[in-house]
Amino acid sequence: MSDSLKIDYDVIIIGGALSGSSTALMLLRENPKLNILIIEKNPKFGYRVGESTVEISSFFLGKILGLSNYLNQNHLIKQGLRFWFYQSNENSFSQCSEVGSPYHVRLPGYQVDRSTLDEHILSMAVDAGAQLLRPATVKKVELQLGDLQKVTYQHDDKICVANGRWVVDASGVRCLMSKQLGWYRKNEAHPISSIWARWKNINSMEDLNFAQDFPDWEKRCHGTRWTATNHFVGKGWWAWCIPLKCGDVSIGLLYDERIVTLDQNLGLLERMRKLLNEHPVARRVMQNAEPLEKDIHYRKNLPYYSRQYFDDGIALVGDAAAFIDPLYSAGLDWVAYTTSAAVKLIMSERNNDDITDLLGQLNDGFIQSYDRWFNSLYLNKYFYIGEYDLMQIAFRLDLGLYYLGVVIPTFEKGRNFPVLPPYATANTSIIKFMCWYNRCLADIGKKRIEKNIIGKKNSNHFFQFNSYVANRLIILRLTMAILDLFKILILNNSLFKLNSNKSDGLSTTD
Ligand SMILES: Cc1cc2nc3c(=O)[nH]c(=O)nc-3n(C[C@H](O)[C@H](O)[C@H](O)COP(=O)(O)OP(=O)(O)OC[C@H]3O[C@@H](n4cnc5c(N)ncnc54)[C@H](O)[C@@H]3O)c2cc1C
Known part of the structure; x- marks a missing residue:
């Protein structure tokens, strides 16, 4: 460790909203003696999006952070x-x-008022022992990987410096560190x-x-x-x-x-x-x-990603890491996985484990995960999003496969929350299937737009979608959705015309 720098903190967190405060809270639950500084720009959290939670983010907030009672009392139950x-x-x-x-x-699912929720988790992190500087703005971070990171921030018109073994970037869409490090890419x-x-x-x-x-x-x-x-x-x-x-x-x-x-x-x-x-x-x-x-x-142009997410001394979490699309409200799922990964990495290093392999797994996993989720769920989706017959099938499949590959395995693990999104590593055949049907449906949508026959099947339907449950019945319901998918493809003469251009997908490793 460099002689010139004195260690002030084990971890310095940039941004005290959901991602930053959750990381601090989980770290302090692992080791209450950790010395953690949170630097938050805003004196008070204002209105922010990210209000709708889904199965994984609700599980994370309710069961992992332990907020079920708080959520039930202070926010709305989502249907x-x-x-x-x-x-x-x-x-x-x-x-x-x-x-x-x-x-x-x-x-469980919740409609949350983020300003209230984020204040609550931040106060829990402070109660658990984190030090909070607010309002204070991080201006610059000088990284020395494997050593001490030097964070320059402004507080009360003064420019100050703090040194930390780890910097967690939870600065949201500002993406302070990925931009500074040249990792940031627009999608x-x-x-x-x-x-x-x-x-x-x-x-x-x-x-x-x-x-x-x-x-x-x-x-x-x-x-x-x-x-x-x-x-x-x-x-x-x-x-x-x-x-x-x-x-x-x-x-x-x-x-x-x-x-x-x-x-x-x-x-x-x-x-x-x-x-x-x-x-x-x-x-x-x-x-x-x-x-x-x-x-x-x-x-404008919401989605972006990072070429790398972690290194020895730096972790990107939440929106500071990447963002895809809010259609299925998966932003807080991403918060859950990235913060859990950051905690695992930091705790391993603080416990003097060799983190070389873990770093590789996490970076590969999150890079893969972004590509897979994007290409299988969102690429060109807006070409058919407004079409009842196409979107109804996509919704049943997208959600069903989320249950099969993400929700069920996560719930089965209980409090042992995975640090990588489940589809990041295995199940390539499921991801290939998702990319395939999404491409087929997008092709039909594009043709309808070209022929100006969009929305023609949109009246007078009610698809009674009974919500999924986290058990193997999902396979039966997915089978029914797949049969309906084939019917739609045959009706639209698309089953055997699979000439969709695969090359328009995203590979963030390019
Ligand atoms: C239009 C839209 C709709 C969305 N809807 C949903 C949804 O329904 N469900 C869902 O799950 N997700 C949704 N999301 C995604 C969700 O909003 C984000 O994933 C989530 O808010 C990320 O939280 P965060 O803590 O990472 O970042 P933020 O909430 O952005 O917090 C970042 C914090 O860092 C602080 N900060 C920034 N720079 C500095 C600095 N230099 N120094 C100190 N502090 C700093 C900021 O003040 C802020 O408090 C949506 C996103 C968009 C764009």
Whole structure:
């Protein structure tokens, strides 16, 4: 270890939101004597996206971090996913097709207010012994791998230096370290952008006037539609609608720049509203909606990744590591895996283990994982996302294979949470199958767009999707979805035309 630098901390964490505070908390549970500094830029967390949890992130928050009671008391219980399709903007509300469960879901999920949740976990980390500097901004990190890392930060107008054996970058989309190290790459194969805001005066689907106006629509669902993540979908776009415990509703638009051109003459909110107004369900829900001032956000070209995620002294976690697409709300799953991996790596080194092999496994695993999840789930998805017949099948398969390959193995391991996403290492045949059907469906979607026959099958369907459970019954349900996939491919003359261009996939190792 260098003589000139004195060790101040075992670990310095840049960013105290979910990824940073979870890493600190898990490290301190492993070893309460660790000396950890969290440097957080904001005096208080404001509105942030990442509000909908799915099976893995709920398991991580509830069972690994131990927040089940807190989540049940302070946030909303989520009722799965629900998709709404429309054929034309002249459809009536009840003609729009729906994919969703008539009952409540079987596994826990939450709609979380991130500002509240992140403050809570940060305070738990501080109670466990982490030191917090806030507001303070990290300006520069000088790495000496295998030795001490020198972190320069600004606090109360003063420039200060702290030395730590490890730096954990949890700076979110700023990606402080991957940019500084030249590891950062944009994912140009997926040009999606987003506009989002929080709203008040939203019409909840549970309001009596919905039931009065559409009695058959009301009758067919016995559960609570509103606390699902409701997805309004259209040609090349989708929007989430997430209610929060405080009464505000988070609504955001995601669109593929290759398919959707928004009116640049309009302000951000008007652009979003104009598109959402085309959709009869979104139109009804947002009839009287008013955005909360100062809570309007826009981000272009969302996805990116890193050429490397870990080294001897540095770990990237959460959004500071990579981001793909929020369609299936997997951002917090990524937080769960990357923070768990960082904890494993740091604890191994602090326990004087040789970390060479682990470093290799983690870097290879996360690089593979990004490629696999991206190519199998998201590549060109927006070409068919608004098509009821195609997306309904994709949803059943995507979610079913998530259960089979990710949810079930993770739940079976209990508190022994995996440090690598399960599909990162094995199951290549499943990933190949996912890439294949996603390509086939995207090809059909592209052809429909070319022929201008998009959305023609979008009216008057209700696919009663009973939520999956984490047992082997999933195989039966997946078999049924695969049979329906083949039917769709035959109907669209696509089964034997598998000439889809494989080379448009992403390989982050290139
Ligand atoms: C449009 C959109 C919708 C999404 N929806 C979902 C969803 O429904 N479900 C889901 O699971 N995920 C979703 N995500 C992803 C999710 O938001 C992120 O994965 C998650 O918020 C990442 O948390 P984080 O702690 O890594 O980063 P952040 O929450 O961004 O926190 C980073 C922290 O670092 C601090 N910081 C930054 N720079 C510095 C610095 N130099 N010095 C000190 N501190 C610094 C910041 O102040 C901030 O507090 C969505 C993402 C987007 C873009």
